[in-house]
Each structure stands twice: as C-alpha cells, then as structure tokens.
Amino acid sequence: MKTLVIYDSWYDNTAEIARAIGRGLAGRVDVVKVRAATNLDIRGYDLMIVGSPTHGGLPTPLIQEFLDSLVAPDALSHTRVAAFDTRVAMRWVKLFGFAANRIAEQLEAKGGEPTVAPEGFYARGKAGPLRAGEVERAAHWAQTVAQTINRLEKV
C-alpha cells in the first residue's frame, strides 16, 4: 500500500501526529507538509490521510487550498481517504466544530472512499504540547485505518 499523509502545522503538534501516523502504517508512506505539496503528484496513492490544526472550527487556509485544488468529482476516485485534526479541549471550541470533519466531507466530495471516522488529537493549549498518549493513539488510529482497508478489500 502506498500512502500520502499531508498536513499543516503552525506549532508542530499536528506534524508530530502526522509522523506518528506515518510510523503506524506499513508499506511506502510519504509524510508531506502541505506547503511542500504544490507540485506533488497525488495520483498513485492508495490511501490519502489529510490533517490540520483546527482553526476556528476549520482546517488552515493552506489545507483548504490543497482541498480546493483537487478537482471534483473524481480527483480521488480509487483512493481511500481519512482525516484528522488537532484541537484543544476547551468547552467553547465545540461550538465551532472541528477541522477533521470538514476535511473528511471534502475528501469524500472529491471522490475519495471513506475508511474510518474523522479523528481529533488533543493539544494542551494553542501551541501545545500534545496531551500525554496522543502520539501513541495516533499510531494506533493509523493501524485501524489500515485494518479497515484490509477488511473492505476482502468483501
């Protein structure tokens, strides 16, 4: 399996989660920061995982630009997709929703085949650090994505 993990990160917490997700997956995995993805050929990946810090309930502008650059409705046909974000655990932020849900909706609208539900990983504050255990949880989440794909391929 060939996987692209594409992410944005202002304070490096999402980058740390993206790297942990990369480590959790077997096969070839490219973990790429969105700024470096302008000339990236997204064809040829079996799985694309997109992650962003949550900013006002949304992905960052660079992740949004990347999502916009994927041509609907079939840019991601034959590509499995999954989405994650980082977020803080304050009660008020729930009002805005979270980036991963918005990313997942858009990946599916571009023809991506969903795998697992969007997932959020928690930072202790705006600049982090990540809460204890989140890096391990991210690697485990990646394994769940891979297992889900294996199961889908058997049916």
Ligand SMILES: Cc1cc2nc3c(=O)[nH]c(=O)nc-3n(C[C@H](O)[C@H](O)[C@H](O)COP(=O)(O)O)c2cc1C
């Ligand atoms: C401009 C801005 C807006 C934010 N808005 C939210 C929000 O709506 N909900 C939330 O849970 N966290 C919010 N946060 C906190 C981010 O989730 C946190 O900075 C991020 O997870 C850290 O990831 P990074 O180190 O990869 O940038 C916001 C942070 C910034 C800088």
